[in-house]
Amino acid sequence: MDLVSNEEGRTEHFPVGMRVLAVDDNPTCLRKLEELLLRCKYHVTKTMESKKALELLREKSNMFDLVISDVEMPDTDGFKLLEIGLEMDLPVIMLSAHSDYDSVMKGIIHGACDYLVKPVGLKELRNIWQHVVKKNITTYKKNISPSPQLLTPSESHLAPSGSKKRKEKVNDSGGDEDESDREDEDGEGSEQDGDESSTRKKPRVVWSQELHQKFVNAVQQLGLDKAVPKKILDFMNIEGLTRENVASHLQKYRLYLKKIDESQHQNMTPDTFGTKDSSYFNMSQLDGLRDFTSTRQFPSSSLLSRSHLTRFHPSVYSSINLQGTNSSNFNNHQSSSNSANPFGTYHRTLFPRSQNVNLSPLEPLQFPTSKYMGDFKTIGDRATGGSFLDTRMSFGSSSTSLPSASSNNLMLQANYTQPLHIASDKNQPCHEANSSSLNMSVHGLPRFPSHSWQGSLRTTNRFPSSCLPINHVFSQDQVAYPGSGLGDCSSLVSAENPGGEMQCEPQLLGAFMNTLDDGPKWEEQNCNMVNNQFGNVEYPLAADNIVFRDNNASRSKGLDESLMMSPIEDSATTINNSQEYVGKFTMLDADQMKHSGKPENALVVENQHDVFDDIMNEMMKQDENNGLVSAVATRFGFDSFPPP
Amino acid sequence: MFLKGFLDNQFSELRKLQDEGTPDFVAEVVSLFFDDCAKLINNMSTSLERPENVDFKQVDSGVHQLKGSSSSVGARRVKNVCISFKECCDVQNREGCLRCLQQVDYEYKMLKTKLQDLFNLEQQILQAGGTIPQVDINETDTLLNFANVQG
Numbered sequence: 091m092d093l094v095s096n097e098e099g100r101t102e103h104f105p106v107g108m109r110v111l112a113v114d115d116n117p118t119c120l121r122k123l124e125e126l127l128l129r130c131k132y133h134v135t136k137t138m139e140s141k142k143a144l145e146l147l148r149e150k151s152n153m154f155d156l157v158i159s160d161v162e163m164p165d166t167d168g169f170k171l172l173e174i175g176l177e178m179d180l181p182v183i184m185l186s187a188h189s190d191y192d193s194v195m196k197g198i199i200h201g202a203c204d205y206l207v208k209p210v211g212l213k214e215l216r217n218i219w220q221h222v223v224k225k226n227i228t229t230y231k232k233n234i235s236p237s238p239q240l241l242t243p244s245e246s247h248l249a250p251s252g253s254k255k256r257k258e259k260v261n262d263s264g265g266d267e268d269e270s271d272r273e274d275e276d277g278e279g280s281e282q283d284g285d286e287s288s289t290r291k292k293p294r295v296v297w298s299q300e301l302h303q304k305f306v307n308a309v310q311q312l313g314l315d316k317a318v319p320k321k322i323l324d325f326m327n328i329e330g331l332t333r334e335n336v337a338s339h340l341q342k343y344r345l346y347l348k349k350i351d352e353s354q355h356q357n358m359t360p361d362t363f364g365t366k367d368s369s370y371f372n373m374s375q376l377d378g379l380r381d382f383t384s385t386r387q388f389p390s391s392s393l394l395s396r397s398h399l400t401r402f403h404p405s406v407y408s409s410i411n412l413q414g415t416n417s418s419n420f421n422n423h424q425s426s427s428n429s430a431n432p433f434g435t436y437h438r439t440l441f442p443r444s445q446n447v448n449l450s451p452l453e454p455l456q457f458p459t460s461k462y463m464g465d466f467k468t469i470g471d472r473a474t475g476g477s478f479l480d481t482r483m484s485f486g487s488s489s490t491s492l493p494s495a496s497s498n499n500l501m502l503q504a505n506y507t508q509p510l511h512i513a514s515d516k517n518q519p520c521h522e523a524n525s526s527s528l529n530m531s532v533h534g535l536p537r538f539p540s541h542s543w544q545g546s547l548r549t550t551n552r553f554p555s556s557c558l559p560i561n562h563v564f565s566q567d568q569v570a571y572p573g574s575g576l577g578d579c580s581s582l583v584s585a586e587n588p589g590g591e592m593q594c595e596p597q598l599l600g601a602f603m604n605t606l607d608d609g610p611k612w613e614e615q616n617c618n619m620v621n622n623q624f625g626n627v628e629y630p631l632a633a634d635n636i637v638f639r640d641n642n643a644s645r646s647k648g649l650d651e652s653l654m655m656s657p658i659e660d661s662a663t664t665i666n667n668s669q670e671y672v673g674k675f676t677m678l679d680a681d682q683m684k685h686s687g688k689p690e691n692a693l694v695v696e697n698q699h700d701v702f703d704d705i706m707n708e709m710m711k712q713d714e715n716n717g718l719v720s721a722v723a724t725r726f727g728f729d730s731f732p733p734p
Numbered sequence: 735m736f737l738k739g740f741l742d743n744q745f746s747e748l749r750k751l752q753d754e755g756t757p758d759f760v761a762e763v764v765s766l767f768f769d770d771c772a773k774l775i776n777n778m779s780t781s782l783e784r785p786e787n788v789d790f791k792q793v794d795s796g797v798h799q800l801k802g803s804s805s806s807v808g809a810r811r812v813k814n815v816c817i818s819f820k821e822c823c824d825v826q827n828r829e830g831c832l833r834c835l836q837q838v839d840y841e842y843k844m845l846k847t848k849l850q851d852l853f854n855l856e857q858q859i860l861q862a863g864g865t866i867p868q869v870d871i872n873e874t875d876t877l878l879n880f881a882n883v884q885g
Contacts, residue, residue, distance in 0.1 A: 119803055208805055
């Protein structure tokens with residue numbers, strides 16, 4: 091704790107004594123600012139020259155906790171100071187007399203923690219210490235990816251190397267609640283691989299269910315029209331969460347809602363399998379996905395409940411809960427993939443592992459759509475928050491993503507192979523995913539938006555962190571990777587909705603099964619798929635589609651697209667379109683896979699692919715059966731990979 | 735009215751920052767402000783001097799500074815002139831700028847005088863053993879009345 095002794099000798103806690111560097115070329119404003127800061131009990135160093143300020147910053151990197159600087163200064167551009175501050179990982183607050191949109195936008199885009207308009211009041215300055223805490227938390231999280239308690243010895247050395255003081259501050263000054271929150275969301279509990287954190291490029295905000303719920307509450311309270319990131323951020327009052335995180339999440343949320351709207355307009359007669367009803371579709375897809383997942387994970391036939399396949403059932407979720415038992419299962423499964431009920435078979439053979447059959451997520455759904463959404467919600471919450479889930483999106487899309495047999499095969503392959511490629515790193519995340527269940531897969535799951543959810547896919551993609559867990563799962567079970575992907579998802583899902591039966595759409599399963607057959611091919615595809623699917627979240631995943639593609643040009647393409655999270659507009663496209671689209675993506679994926687980009691992406695992709703692939707497979711299958719493949723494909727959210 | 739309309743609530747905020755630890759805070763800040771005004775007005779006058787070679791960028795910079803400091807201390811009227819001033823500068827209206835410059839000059843000097851009176855008044859009250867009521871700056875007439883009565 092950063093204790094500061096005041097005159098009486100009493101020690102006071104942060105933010106008292108927080109060291110602020112105030113820069114403003116206007117003497118009147120500077121003097122007033124200084125006094126205001128002193129009134130807030132901060133320690134103030136002021137200067138009118140930005141050159142001097144830069145000097146001070148460079149000399150002693152940890153001399154200050156926060157920088158407040160005017161934007162318009164004659165000798166130096168305030169943004170220069172901002173850059174230096176950011177380099178040193180210091181929160182920088184911009185000050186300006188300009189309150190116009192462009193100026194504020196410019197400031198925020200350049201990375202300012204906050205933008206204050208002159209004249210500044212005491213109230214505004216009283217809370218600036220929060221930016222210091224936020225920064226510290228971010229830094230802390232960056233350095234230590236896995237949740238602290240799960241830090242393995244190899245990783246402990248990666249403990250934040252930042253200013254110890256800052257770290258202490260983080261820990262002491264209320265970062266605790268936040269951290270526990272984050273830990274849950276991280277889903278990286280079991281770091282089996284010390285490389286995990288090192289492969290992370292930057293901290294990701296994991297939109298856990300709780301977090302997303304808060305977000306949704308905030309948005310609802312504020313009113314969607316008036317919900318601006320800053321207000322939402324304040325409303326949520328989560329330490330460590332930045333405005334940017336909220337902003338991107340909000341964007342995804344909006345897209346998601348839009349998708350929901352669109353899909354609702356596209357409702358068709360309900361049908362168990364890929365019905366016209368988009369919601370149903372989603373649900374069934376989800377179910378399919380679940381089944382898929384579960385099958386992967388639970389070799390036991392109980393999970394297979396083929397009967398489930400025939401109906402949209404929350405249980406699908408539970409299937410998803412199946413922890414990635416994969417590898418062994420998968421292998422076995424492959425051989426049996428061609429069974430009539432591929433899915434069922436798959437289940438049976440594929441996942442001998444954990445069996446978290448928590449289909450509960452879907453259960454709460456009142457009606458197909460809502461049901462789905464509900465489940466999704468749980469899943470989504472983990473990754474993207476409940477609201478997202480509501481819109482059948484993740485699952486729906488997942489299911490759609492499940493391509494028809496052939497495509498499924500491809501997908502599966504892709505999924506499965508993916509993990510193989512991503513070794514240790516992935517394992518860990520997967521592991522975490524398993525343990526944290528919801529967190530991981532959720533991320534991946536959102537990727538499978540319902541047909542109407544393309545947008546959501548896109549948004550979900552933005553939650554790369556979540557994807558990672560999925561990937562991890564897969565990696566652990568090399569072979570079972572694909573399953574694990576789903577498994578993770580399912581676990582995530584199931585966690586929310588325990589007890590659902592596993593229901594796999596037979597079609598989906600079939601598709602899946604088919605894909606299973608094709609081992610080697612699969613691998614390739616898996617890789618691609620994984621990359622693609624999840625890549626979207628934070629990184630455009632072009633490759634994803636590849637997995638789907640291989641088999642059914644049309645179907646897989648469609649799925650791929652959705653997986654890819656291509657622009658949302660795809661939802662409206664026909665299968666053909668989507669298919670073509672998909673094809674494109676897949677191609678890219680292959681390349682991507684080969685030259686995997688940033689490890690993060692890979693990780694993300696991996697996880698996502700698996701789950702996504704499964705879902706896609708199922709969906710494809712479903713589509714096929716219902717002739718709605720195209721619909722699915724399109725709706726599946728080809729635009730799932732929105733640009734970040 | 736003595737000071738009505740000349741100052742806004744930012745001035746009240748300034749006064750709030752003054753306490754036993756910082757007894758001359760307000761005086762310090764406003765004097766900084768007035769010095770700043772004088773300097774900026776001088777620079778802008780130079781820039782606007784020759785019609786064929788007006789550096790509007792410099793004028794704009796000066797206006798911006800002036801607007802910032804006047805809003806910080808609560809010099810309402812000065813700030814309002816700055817808004818018009820900026821508009822003239824944006825369209826590069828030299829005549830308009832000169833008019834605004836004149837107005838700014840007038841306003842800040844007027845404010846300076848009034849504030850000087852106010853501080854003197856407060857000083858007198860304090861010396862007379864009284865206390866200065868923290869009143870709304872726009873109600874300084876009350877203060878004056880009070881002072882008169884006391885006096």
